[in-house]
Structure formats: structure tokens, C-alpha cells
Amino acid sequence: MPVSVLHGAGDVRLEERPVPAPGAGEVLVEVAAVGVCGSDVHYYREGRIGDYVVEAPLVLGHEASGAVVALGAGVDAGRLGQRVALEPGVPDGTCAQCRAGRYNLCPAVRFFATPPVDGAFARYVVLLADFAHPVPDSLSDEEAALVEPLAVGVWANQRAGVQPGDRVLVTGAGPVGLLAMQVALTRGASSVTVSDVSPQRLAAATRLGATRVVDSREAPDLAAVVEADVLLECSGAQQAVSAGITALAPAGRVVLVGMAGSATGELPVQLIQTRELTLTGTFRYAGSYPAAIALAASGRVDLASLVTGRYSLADAEQALTAAVRDPATIKPVVVPGL
């Protein structure tokens, strides 16, 4: 089968590999669509993300959908043929973190496209059956692939405990910010303000339902223009973190979703104390796929309009460089069947 393989920074090759065989409890999935994530782009450019280094050839792609075409031992026969969204991280299921329901923190998790585990830029992949989530026909293949970043937004909102009446501030209007924002609305947020430095991204936020957008180049002091109960920080930018926290009302909640660019950051600790703010971060998600699928399938979250380009496996490198070539890029998708 054809596979797109990263051999090092800037070195992506189309290769042939044997179709993998599903083991016990696993399914073989014919891949239908794979979204390109910022982490894929980062591996492509740098050959690493922090301590994760591409030391052997690596298949990228972890936002994937497809159809079940073969079953491993013990898998229910009814699963054959099902269209599925692939949850790309499979934990060991028995460690202390897993037993506590925090399987995203399992130290033995095997996650697509994270060295040394291959991802989904391939014609076929195998996955534990319980992590291949059935999707209804109301979701297209591309939308089913984007359930993965939507799950990030679902988890961020869950950890923030967004509920009706909350005023939500989302800093950063990339794909995750645009999804976190939509999820906040599905949870009853009374207002969702989105800040970014890109007019194109802010326009997308407005189109997707933001009650207000703020160009943070013009209004860097967010506290001067908005008061919020929840900050969903999706930019990873230090100044957005600080400005966003300062805009929170007493008892406000902060979730750091966008990966910080450096190990440490300057936070307004006295405000955290005097206003009793609560701050946490998210690492992927746990148990978020069913809710993400339900929200997308019912039309309450728009995934389709995030797709800004489709590429064959042979053109995977084009997908990885799309954002550089076109600033209006939101989410390129690799379609192995093209």
C-alpha cells in the first residue's frame, strides 16, 4: 500500500509498505481522510517536537477517518464496514492513570505520528476497535477526520466547566480555537469573544458564531475591552496568556490549550490569588470522541468549512506546506483515495 513517510526535516517520500494485519481486538481501517495538524507541520519542518525526535522513518497524520475493512480476533462482526473516526492514542488500559479515567496521561500511550509510532498518512491503518468510533452518515469523511481536533475543543471546554451564562474568551483563532469557540456555544456560553492577530482568522470566528472578535494587535489589553468567566487559551502565545487571564472575573477559569512556546511563562499570580482563578492545561483529551461526534453530527459544530484544501498521499508534502503558501489556510486534508 502507498504510505507517505517522513525521513527527516523536510524529507517526505511516498513509499510502498505491506498492508498491516489487525491483531486481537483490532480493526483494519481503510483511511478516508486525514487532517494536517500543526504538530505534523512541526515534525516536517524541524524533524522533532521537543524531546520527540524523528530518528527513524515516521508516518505523519493523526486526525483520521475511514472504514473498517477487516477484523482482528474477538472483534464483533457487526463492525465490518462501519465508517469510523479514529481516536489516535491507545493507552495501556491498566496503569494508575488509566484506572483513574485519565488515559490521556498514560505513560505507555501509543499515539499516531508521535515517534516511534506511525500515523495515518497511509492507505490502511490498524487500531484497537474500541478507539475506532462509529460515525453517522450525516458526517462526511473529512468531517469525521476533524473529530480529532474537535475532541481537543470538547476536552478544553469540559475542563473549563463552561456552562450556560458563562462569558468565554478564546485567545487564538486557529483550527483548535475555532472549534473550542463553537463548543463553548453548544454548552450555552452567553458570549464568546475571540482574539487573534489575523483578520482572516477573526473573520472565520465571526462566521462561526463568535459574539465578538478582537484584533489583539489593536487591543493588546484584553481586560480593557472584555470581562470573561472562562479563558480558553488556544494560541500558545505568552502575551495572550497574560492578557487573557487579566480579563477574568473573580472565580474565573483558565485552560491552556495552545502549547506554550517555552517551558516557563510569566503569569499574573497575585490575580490568581485575589480572584481565586483556577488554571489548568490540556494534554490531548480523554473520553471526548462521543460528544465530539454528537455535536458535529447534529450540525451544532461546523467542521466542513474549516477544510481549505485536499491532497493525495503523493501530495502530502503540499498539504504540510499549505499554510506557508497561503495565509488563509485553516485545515488541509490528505485524502489517500485521491
Add this chain to the structure above:
Amino acid sequence: MPVSVLHGAGDVRLEERPVPAPGAGEVLVEVAAVGVCGSDVHYYREGRIGDYVVEAPLVLGHEASGAVVALGAGVDAGRLGQRVALEPGVPDGTCAQCRAGRYNLCPAVRFFATPPVDGAFARYVVLLADFAHPVPDSLSDEEAALVEPLAVGVWANQRAGVQPGDRVLVTGAGPVGLLAMQVALTRGASSVTVSDVSPQRLAAATRLGATRVVDSREAPDLAAVVEADVLLECSGAQQAVSAGITALAPAGRVVLVGMAGSATGELPVQLIQTRELTLTGTFRYAGSYPAAIALAASGRVDLASLVTGRYSLADAEQALTAAVRDPATIKPVVVPGL
């Protein structure tokens, strides 16, 4: 000013009383609209609800809106003229329940239309300013009045912790059920099934967004037709409680909203144990007005279509008997200015 006064079961009279004067921290509100609640009807018919007995003349009505027309000492001048939804229960603010944020359980609470506290079937009422919640112009007077039963639905959903992906079952499609159902959708419920014995009420549920309705006379065994994560029990009927609980998945949550008809009820306790269900009840609401106003003002909850009749103060008795005369009655509203 004209006031509609209940003197005993079946004895409502229009009377003149002096306009009350707002005390320190209070506002005088010209009443614009007052919804009729089942409890008003019950006092009218029976002269009592359980231990609460109408021993002295009582003004009914606790679902009210209006405009601030005078201020007591210490109230911000900016409040004059504001359109407001009236939260009808004022707690003492300092007892142990209040200090714990459970002011709805304050033993000293003074609640409209609950003996011996008069309600809002009157031209004017006074209320502590902090409990007269400003509403935007996108809410009509009648909608502002119905913020009260909506707050019941908001609180029920909050205590159930409804969130995206939850499958919700609402038993009972009276006004509170129809509102609880809508709130569940605003919190991201993936499905909301509504059961009732009245085809007219089920039709209303369908119109307001229920993903499925069940006529419980035809399908008394709810577990046979639906599986849910959350039960919002809004009928108070013993068989609905039992049937609804039996339909819950493991770790399901139950909120008893509809007042039970008798002190005790037969519950499936072994299921509560083996499925680790969690069950609670609601008594009014605490802190639910801001969210209720936000949901209604943004159009996510439809209040206007619940109104099935308008009555002057002089015709308050007609409002109290509307449901008997017309089974399609959902929410009669008294409009003192008519």
C-alpha cells in the same frame, strides 16, 4: 393600587391596597407580566400546599417581570427605569445555607406567594434590588416573567451536570419539562427524549426541539424504548420516576424536579447501586437567573410560544382556571396593565 387577593380556596377578589414603599436596598417595581404556576392554581383550589396553609389573605403570583419605578435608600440611581425579571425568593444572606451558596435552602427565605408572603398579582411590588435582574430589550415582558420557570430548568440541568454527548430523558412535558428540555439542548445534549401522557404536550415538545417523544400510555416501559444518561423528572408521577430511572445507563444521573405527590415513593434501589446512579431533587434554584436570561435573550430557549392566554388583574381567576377549561393551556399570564 389594584391587587388580586386569595381569601381561601376558590375565593379570589380584586382589591385596592396602598402602593408599598421600597426599604433600604429595595426597588419598587411596576409589574408588567406574571405567569401562572401550578402552585398558584393549587393554592386557589385547595387553599394550601402541604404544610403551607392560606390562613390570611394572600396575593398569588411569583413569575413576574416589570420596570423599576422607585428606589430605596442605597440603591444605585442607574437602576431607575430598568426592565427586570423578578427573582421571587429573598434569603437572609448570612445563615449557614446562604454562606454555602445554597440560598434556595435558606430557612428564612421570603418567597412570593408562599404564606405569609404576598406575591405579584399586583400593580406594584417591592423587592431587594439584587434580586431584580435587568433584562435586555430582546426579551418581552412576558418572556421576562417566564425567566422564573426557566430558572427551574436551568437549575435542574446544572444539578444533573448535563453536557455535550449526554442522552437526556425528560418525563413530563408541562411548562417546566418543556423548559428543562430546551436547556438540555443548549448544554449540548446529544438527544432529548420527552415522555408524557398528553399528545398536545408531546406536540409542543416536538415543536421545541425534542429529538424524540414518547406517549407513556402506549410505552409505559421507558427502558424498552430509550437509554439515557440523565433523567430530568418533571411530572411528579411515581410511575414516571420509576420508569425513567430504569432507562438510565450506568453512572446515570436523576433529578427530581416535579414535586412528588406523596412523601415517599418506591425507587429501584438495587439499580441505583449496581449502576451507581446518582439521584437528587431540586428546590427552586440558586443563582440561575443570569444564565436563564442569557439563554432566553439569545433566542436559544423559546419562552414566547409557551404563553397561551393573557388576563387582566380583574380576570386573575380566569387565568387560574384556564387549564381546567382548555387542555391545550400551557402558561396563562396575568398582565396587570391590561
Add this chain to the structure above:
Amino acid sequence: MPVSVLHGAGDVRLEERPVPAPGAGEVLVEVAAVGVCGSDVHYYREGRIGDYVVEAPLVLGHEASGAVVALGAGVDAGRLGQRVALEPGVPDGTCAQCRAGRYNLCPAVRFFATPPVDGAFARYVVLLADFAHPVPDSLSDEEAALVEPLAVGVWANQRAGVQPGDRVLVTGAGPVGLLAMQVALTRGASSVTVSDVSPQRLAAATRLGATRVVDSREAPDLAAVVEADVLLECSGAQQAVSAGITALAPAGRVVLVGMAGSATGELPVQLIQTRELTLTGTFRYAGSYPAAIALAASGRVDLASLVTGRYSLADAEQALTAAVRDPATIKPVVVPGL
């Protein structure tokens, strides 16, 4: 190896079986001590518990400790020789309940001494290594075995959210009640009242730190003698459930730990509503072993004094009938090495 096998109601036989071999990820444990649980006694007497029927020979015993004597593939070599408390239920680790951290509700869980899964009345057992919890030398073998019922008490307290200042009522002073009571104290409960019908059990409660004991034959109306914030119902008796709930203050919490004798029970539903009580049940426990081990190892929970008799495998039937012969029996223990 010798094994004590239940062939049907009242029919326990000592037999020889081959020593089992640990599979991948599993350990072989030489059993040191096994507590006798009420469920063991029930299987012995009736040959069934509800829908669980002893249709094939069954080894009883699920409260076990021992030492790791052999390792399956992939298990860390350092585990050899460790003294361990055995968590007797192993879930599949990947289903929806497991992924949510509720592995006790896993429909595929394999639990010791629950048909058709054999228990620990044997010289050796195999168990997934992650469920064989290391214990410090400050815990004896018998205490390590009793970590299992202690985990039941830990979980009940966790679900009740017992915290400093709570007034706790424990109904039922059997082994689980005596442990739940002690755990409540370790969480800072300001008072723990224990009710039972047995003076001997109440004496044990007093010895173990209860701040007050109530003979419920003399004071069946618990609300008349105590007000509590939390009810840990450990008797399974219908009247204790009702009386206990009635004794709760507003916002009180109820956990039904003792298995109810019948499918349904009469509960004070109006009180649940007007006081906004929260009620749930427990089914075994999830993630409770580490805390249970820590509490027992530090001496904050007394397990040793619960042991009222020691029996060899050959005398397992004596252990199962001890409570009938001696009403002072709390916890008989089978010691396979005797």
C-alpha cells in the same frame, strides 16, 4: 495445589488442582490470607446471589493477599517476591466505562468468586500485575487481605465527598460499616454516629472511634436523635435507609453501600426534593486500593482487630459458617498456609 471448591449450596470440598501459569502481564501469587465476605457466605448457603448462579464448581474468596512468586511475560522483574493486596476485579480496560475511569462498571469485568470466575480460596492465584498492589511490611498478611473491604469503605466515603466538619451517620456496623466509619474519621468528619441492632457490633464501633452509637431497636427514629450531613448506609435494611435519610440536613448526601434486599425500596422522595439531598449507591470500588493501603499502613484504620478467626483451606466451610455459630464474629480469615 489445594483448592476449596463450592459445588452447590452447602457443598464445599477440598480438591487438588494444577498451579495456574501467569499469562502476559500477569503474576502468580501465593495466597497468604483471604477474608470471608457476606457474599461468600451467601453463595455457600444459597448457591446463588440474584442472577449469579453457581452452575459449575466455583472457588470462593475475593479478599486476598499474598506474595508474587512467578511473573508472566512483560512484567517487571522487580515485582518478584513483593507482598501484595489483590484487587479482585480486572476490567477490560478499553470499554466506555473503563475509559471514563469507572472500571468497576465495566460490563466485561472478571471478578474473583463471581460465577464463572474462580476466587482465592486456593494456594495460588494468577492476577494482572497492575491489580496486585504492593503493601509495606507494616501491614500483616491478614490486614493486606482486608484492604479489599476497606476499599469499599474508601469508595463510599469518596462518593459521599466526606470532608472536615461533616457529621456522618453510618447505619449498619458489620465489617463494611466499621470500615466506612473509620474512613470517615480519617477524612476529618466532625462526628460519626453508628447505628445497628447488635450491641456487640455497636461495642466494636465504639472501640474503633465512633463518637456515638445508637441501638436502632431502641431508637428507630434516627432523626429524633441525630442530624447528619452524610449517610453511609451499610446495612441494606429498608428501614435503616428511610430512617437514615430522614436524619439528614439540607444538602445532605446518601450513599447506599449495603446491598438492598429487594429490587425496590420506599424512599422519602419529598425530603430528597425539599432538602436537595443527593443519593447514590456504590458497586465495589474504582481506584481505591492505594488510598486504602495508605490508611491502613499508617495505622489510621484498624484492620487487625476485625479478624475473629483463622481457618485452613481444609476448614474453609468452618469459616463460612462462623457467623452462624458465633454472633460476635466480624471477619473470619482463611489462611491457605495453615
Add this chain to the structure above:
Amino acid sequence: MPVSVLHGAGDVRLEERPVPAPGAGEVLVEVAAVGVCGSDVHYYREGRIGDYVVEAPLVLGHEASGAVVALGAGVDAGRLGQRVALEPGVPDGTCAQCRAGRYNLCPAVRFFATPPVDGAFARYVVLLADFAHPVPDSLSDEEAALVEPLAVGVWANQRAGVQPGDRVLVTGAGPVGLLAMQVALTRGASSVTVSDVSPQRLAAATRLGATRVVDSREAPDLAAVVEADVLLECSGAQQAVSAGITALAPAGRVVLVGMAGSATGELPVQLIQTRELTLTGTFRYAGSYPAAIALAASGRVDLASLVTGRYSLADAEQALTAAVRDPATIKPVVVPGL
């Protein structure tokens, strides 16, 4: 009556003032003991704390106990003569924060010894009756006064959600750290490690039950010597915050209790993300007095041994400077009746 008044930095004078009269709902309390807090010392030295400036004469002292000697209108007669611990901050009871149960964040709170509200370095004070908490005779006057800093520790532990099995790290062994540490043990913490730079304080921690103490001058890298689930940061020192957070296991919780010395601080944000740590701060406490009183009255928290000196009102300045003169000072107490 005699009162100790701060007129500016370093200027404390004993003066005579009229005995205040209790208003409606208030009690007059004869003050028995008042602990000296770091904030009192700070006002004495600097004449201000941040934005709070001593612009008019101010009575210091907010950790107070006493006896009710007169009642305002509407107060239950049974309160006369009661020994009480004084909760020094009275909120308005009706604002949005109060209604949410977060009365410590009430913007209109009136808090003892915070300009312009006078404190308790006086023979008598008035206080709202609901904030004068009765104490049992098992608590001495001095212990009743120290319920206030104990409430800080109770609240910190509650916000951290410390429960059995948690490994707790307390950075800073001043009075609050020594109390937070003890509370953690009463909640079942499996271990409590305390770090500080003072051998005398570490010795106090050991005496009060710390399972381990760390001299952070010798072991600045806390992560190298301890792993914890909860960090109760009681020093306010930037390096303790960073070092403490780094020592946390996945899903760890951080509570910043010690007031930070500067508005912003450098935090390990990537760790917060990849380990999904949760961080919050505390501002005083809400609803913590009853639990604090219960823990102290039952002997589970030792307050008496924190007292390192007793001073008359005339010697209040000596109390305020005790820590400078003697590094072994933990808690000086002013006794107006001396």
C-alpha cells in the same frame, strides 16, 4: 475601652474609645485573645499592603476570640454568654459572589484590620451574629483565636481536594503552612512533606506530624527528592512555587496560599499542560469556620503549641515586633484582658 491604634508605619498607640453598640443582628463581643498575623506586622512596618493604605487611624488584629456580652435587635437570646471565634470578614450577602457561595470574593466585604475597617486589638468589638461562631469548652481562648489561620488551611485543603492517598507537599512552614499541613493529615493524606529554609520551622513541622521535612537551602530541587499529588504553597516565594510545581505527578493540584511578593511570577506552563496540573489561589476562606472549629476541638489539629508569646493591649507593639526579636516566634497573641 482601651484600644491599640495604628497611626502610621511604626506608630502604635494605646487609646480610649467608647464601647461600640451592636446593631440589628449583631453581637457585642468582649475580646479574649487576638493572634498576630503577618499582615498586621506588614501594616505596622510599612503602613500599607499593596493598594490598602493606612490613611486614617486603624485598629489591627483579625484573629480573634471572645465572649458575647450584649445582643443587637433580633439576635437569639441564647447567644448571650457564648464563647465565640470571630470570623473577621462580613460580606453583603446579596451580591453575585455571595449568591454563588463565594462570599470571600464579595467586593463589599468588610474585613477586620483592613483599611478602613477596624480590627480586634480592643477590649470589645461588634460583629454580625452569624459570623461569631460558638466554640466548645475544649478550645481555649487562644485556640479559638487561632481558628482564623486554621480556616485558611482548611480552605486551602478544600480547594486542593486533598483526600486519602494523596501525597501532599507544603512549601513554607510559617503558621499557615503548619496549619495547612495538619489539615492535610486530617483529610487522610498518605504523606505530608514540608519544606522551608528555617530549621526551627522544620522542627515544628516534624513535631506536628510532617512525614518528612526538607531544608530547601540544601535541596532546592524539590522534584529530585519528592513526588507529590498536591502542592500547598504557603511561602509566597517564587522559587518555592516553581520547585513545588515541578515535583507534582500528573493531574496534580496546586494551591497558592502564601501571598506572592510580586504581581507576576514565572511558572512552568508546559508542565501544567503536559501533566494537566490544576492551579488556583486562595483569598481568605468561605464557610471554613465550622470545620476548623471541629478539627481543633477534637484535638486533630494542634493550635496551642503555635502560641509563642502573650501580650497585653498596652504591649501590642511588642507583639508586632516579636518575630524580629526572636526567630523562634511562630504566633504571638494579644490578650486584651491581661
